[in-house]
Amino acid sequence: MNAHDLAGGGGYVLCWLQQALRARDNPVIDAAIRLGNALGLPVLVYHGVREDYPYASDRLHHFILGASRDLAIGCRARGLACVQHVDRAERREKGLVYRLGNDAAAVVLEDQPTFVARWQAESVAARILVPVFAVNAACLVPPAVLGEGIGGRFAFLRRHEPERAGWTRSEDEVAAVAPFDGALPFEPDRLEAMDLDALVAGLQIDHSLPASPVFAAGRAAALAQLARLTADVLPDYAATRNDATKAEGASGLSPYLHFGVIGPREVMQAVAAAAAGTRHKAKFADELLGWREWFHYQARSLAAPEHxxxxxxxxxxxxxxxxxxxxxxxxxxxxxxxxxxxxxxxxxxxxxxxxxxxxxxxxxxxxxxxxxxxxxxxxxxxxxxxxxxxxxxxxxxxxxxxxxxxxxxxxxxxxxxxxxxxxxxxxxxxxxxxxxxxxxxxxxxxxxxxxxxxxxxxxxxxxxxxx
Ligand SMILES: Cc1cc2nc3c(=O)[nH]c(=O)nc-3n(C[C@H](O)[C@H](O)[C@H](O)COP(=O)(O)OP(=O)(O)OC[C@H]3O[C@@H](n4cnc5c(N)ncnc54)[C@H](O)[C@@H]3O)c2cc1C
Incomplete structure (x- = not known):
């Protein structure tokens, strides 16, 4: 994302996550490990949350922090160091990502086409002094491999569909050389040891919008929705998906996909293995891959997809x-x-x-x-x-x-x-x-x-x- 070359300095590869909040099946983490291994350096995974992004609320913070807590637990199980920072009045860490990045050999971050993840990635890449690489973890088929200039959804599908099979199988995850255990320029928050409700209650965010009563935060909740999809929803998906009076006819996966708690590859692997008819699986694939990934592709080509x-x-x-x-x-x-x-x-x-x-x-x-x-x-x-x-x-x-x-x-x-x-x-x-x-x-x-x-x-x- 910038003109800097790998110069050989730095104590680690920084893997900065904003939205792909999962430890497994995460191409951003996998790319950081491969780069770290090639350089003989450990990986440091970092996730931070600020109070001042648009619409910060109990609802969003609760969901994000639950995902982040499980991200750290999952990273540790993979032999990776993962540190977090929740920005707040008593713990401001101005420019933390720049400080962590400038101590690194390189930064690997997410290729996201909208909202704060895109603006922050562009801003960091422009100002930081080390090379920055963007990796897509949101789509099954990374939009960049499809080439530029696809103007309509049908043309998109013609390019996208033949690519899907090649991206559905995950390669064995690479093991990291060793967890990073060096000094850090800040005191990380250990979310799994913290009372997240109390933490959220103390932040300067919108407290009038409470956490969702039905979409629980974290990896276990995402996996429970996936299990419900394959067992209960998929067998009749094409027939019931449009019936709003039966919310149980839809997967309810979109919050988890948006925050990357689960990725489309893991979802499609479970769909492929499910006992459901081809018609239902095809309808689901059309929504998750044919529509969702089209909008991701389209947003990349727009200077401001939100306008x-x-x-x-x-x-x-x-x-x-x-x-x-x-x-x-x-x-x-x-x-x-x-x-x-x-x-x-x-x-x-x-x-x-x-x-x-x-x-x-x-x-x-x-x-x-x-x-x-x-x-x-x-x-x-x-x-x-x-x-x-x-x-x-x-x-x-x-x-x-x-x-x-x-x-x-x-x-x-x-x-x-x-x-x-x-x-x-x-x-x-x-x-x-x-x-x-x-x-x-x-x-x-x-x-x-x-x-x-x-x-x-x-x-x-x-x-x-x-x-
Ligand atoms: C006006 C409008 C606003 C929308 N806003 C959002 C939004 O903010 N975020 C969002 O993720 N989706 C949005 N959608 C698309 C869609 O309504 C939701 O993805 C879906 O309702 C989420 O519920 P589900 O996970 O149970 O969907 P399911 O029916 O189970 O579909 C499975 C997955 O396919 C994808 N998908 C389904 N329909 C669409 C679609 N039309 N476009 C893109 N992806 C789709 C989603 O990732 C979804 O989780 C919007 C649609 C409309 C018409």
Missing amino acids: YDRVAAWARETLAVHAEDARPACESLSALLRGETRDESWNACQRQFLGLGWMHNNLRMYWAKRIIAMTPDPETAWATACYLNDRLSLDGRDPATYGNIAAMFGGTPSDREQRVYGRVSTRGDGSTRGRDGGADWLAQAASQPMPPVTVPADVPREPYLTA
Whole structure:
């Protein structure tokens, strides 16, 4: 990622993890070990969490720290040193990653295309004095091997599908020369020996958004979801995946995939070994590889995948033409955030984000389309959808977040020109309301009690640029 060469100095190879929070089946760690072994140097794995990244909350910190705790335990079992730092008032460590990096022979970090992982990697690579290598741990097929310039999903699939088999098998993990046991420029936090709830409670972050009551933090919870996928979900996946009234029809893996607690290769190996029909396995592969990895690929080619200008030009134009249309469905930010709008179906969707930290895929489509009518103009609609998704959902701030919202704001142009939407297609709630028991399910979901989340004066416009 920078112009520095391996100069022969440094006491270790620094493996800096931001989102790939797993000790096994982690290509970033494996690459760091190979480089360390080639140089005759140990590896130091480092993970740090700050208080000031956009939307830092009890919900996100709790999930991240649980994953980080298990990362350290897993690294030790692999004979690797892993150190952590939770930045807080009584323990500030300014520029720690630079200090650790400049004592290293090289830094190996994650190739991530969105949110803080991308900006921080770019900023560190530009300023640090040692070579920096980026390795992809988020996708089965690293986007870089597909080459540049693939413009559409079908062209992407033609390139991606033949590559999959070659990346599904993992090579034996390489053993590290020896754990790093040298001096460090800071006192690491030993998360497994700490009360994580008390630690989170003492931080200057958003305490109005509690941890998810259903998505437990850590590696054991990710493996439990994977076991549930292969035993219960996959055998009927193609038939039940679109039914939001049966949340158990979806894998619930997206929070764990977003934070790298589990990787797509491990998931696909389990899917291949599962007792389920080909149709169901193919549908799952289309979601996990065909859609998720397309959005990762797409985000890499965009300077700012989080920005409104990534929405298709024709869609922005037609939405701009209708920007002044009357919007009788407009709602306040408070009603939107708290799921207290006049639209019961929309509230049912939003209350999954707010209450659970996740939303069913089928609901997300209705939810995003409706926001266009519920906000004063298209740019505010985009900012609001990103804000709600990023602040509340454990899987938010992801290439799939912005890629899917962009698809809901664009997609295939409609033949019909409508008020507010122009030629952007609309979507009703029939795919849920029209099911047996759908109306009752929506009414019940829309009346779930919610945490008293704080509401900002305005929707954050560019949290990404000021981070
Ligand atoms: C408006 C909108 C916003 C979305 N925001 C996010 C987001 O912030 N983060 C996120 O990970 N996904 C997002 N998605 C995609 C999808 O809704 C979620 O990945 C899925 O609902 C997660 O639940 P699951 O793990 O049970 O999915 P499953 O149905 O079990 O699918 C398995 C995996 O495939 C991947 N996947 C499934 N559908 C998609 C898709 N449409 N695009 C990309 N990957 C997919 C996910 O990694 C998912 O975990 C969004 C979709 C829409 C329409």
